[in-house]
Amino acid sequence: MTAAAPLYVVTMVDTRTDQPHRVGGRVQTRFTHDPEEARRHFLQNRDPRLWRIVVKSLPPQG
Numbered sequence: 001m002t003a004a005a006p007l008y009v010v011t012m013v014d015t016r017t018d019q020p021h022r023v024g025g026r027v028q029t030r031f032t033h034d035p036e037e038a039r040r041h042f043l044q045n046r047d048p049r050l051w052r053i054v055v056k057s058l059p060p061q062g
Helices: 035-043
Strands: 008-014 029-032 051-057
Touching: 008 035, 029 035, 035 051
Parallel strands: none
Antiparallel strands: 008 029, 008 051
16 A cells, blocks of 8 residues: 655735635635645746745645
8 A cells, every 4th residue: 555645735825915815705725736736826927926825734634
């Protein structure tokens, strides 16, 4: 049996307000095994000086 890849929660925070990015009132969050890919997705066509990416690892389940 092999261990599952770690799972991460990735969100984008507005550096001007220190609030998470919301669309329709919902925080945009991505659950992923590849936080770098999620970072690229969130920052695509955005000024990285205005946005901070927050990555948190989730504890393994099992």
